[in-house]
Structure formats: structure tokens, C-alpha cells
Amino acid sequence: MSGLFFKRITIDSQICHGKPxxxxxxxxxxxxxxxxxxxxxxxEILSDYEDLQREDILVALNFAAKLAHVKRIEDLVAA
Incomplete structure (x- = not known):
């Protein structure tokens, strides 16, 4: 993952049970x-949650795309 992920997506066991x-x-x-x-x-999201930034939303989408990238669907289902 790129450096942008590490700046925008954090994982901390003390925040939201360790979810990204x-x-x-x-x-x-x-x-x-x-x-x-x-x-x-x-x-709408940015209007409702003013502490979020456009880049936060875009990196969340990119993060999900990276997680969804599998060579075969069987790899995803087996996990």
C-alpha cells in the first residue's frame, strides 16, 4: 500500500476495535x-461530517478496491 494509506487509514486496537x-x-x-x-x-458525507476530507473518502474507496483485488473469487470465498 502506498504512503497515503498509512497517512489516511489507521489501525489502532484502542479505536473502533482495531478496524481500519x-x-x-x-x-x-x-x-x-x-x-x-x-x-x-x-x-453529502463531507457536509454531514465536517472533520472528514475528500481525500479520506477517496482513500477509503481505494483501500476497498485493494482488498477486493483477488486473482480468483475462490480465494475470497475461502478466506
């Missing part, structure tokens, strides 16, 4: 993705 979060804030990556998949736009 945005910049040490209590916004798990999965929550950002759920908001987007429910139809919220980036602009």
Missing part, C-alpha cells in the same frame, strides 16, 4: 463505504 479507520478518527472505512453504497454522495 480514517486518520485515527472514529470513522471506520466500512462505515464510509456503507454511506457511499447507500447512495450518499461525497459532498
Amino acid at each position: 479507520c480514517i486518520r485515527g478518527l472514529r470513522y471506520p472505512v466500512e462505515t464510509i463505504l456503507e454511506w457511499l453504497s447507500s447512495g450518499m454522495t461525497i459532498e
Whole structure:
């Protein structure tokens, strides 16, 4: 993963049970993705959560894309 991931995505066992979060804030990556998949736009998220930045949302999407990148679907299902 690029350096941007390490600046924007943090994992701390004391925050949100160790789930990947945005910049040490209590916004798990999965929550950002759920908001987007429910139809919220980036602009709506940023308006509702002013401590988030556009780059946070984009890196959450990129993080999910990296996790979803598998050579075969069987590798994903077997995990």
C-alpha cells in the first residue's frame, strides 16, 4: 500500500476495535463505504461530517478496491 494509506487509514486496537479507520478518527472505512453504497454522495458525507476530507473518502474507496483485488473469487470465498 502506498504512503497515503498509512497517512489516511489507521489501525489502532484502542479505536473502533482495531478496524481500519480514517486518520485515527472514529470513522471506520466500512462505515464510509456503507454511506457511499447507500447512495450518499461525497459532498453529502463531507457536509454531514465536517472533520472528514475528500481525500479520506477517496482513500477509503481505494483501500476497498485493494482488498477486493483477488486473482480468483475462490480465494475470497475461502478466506
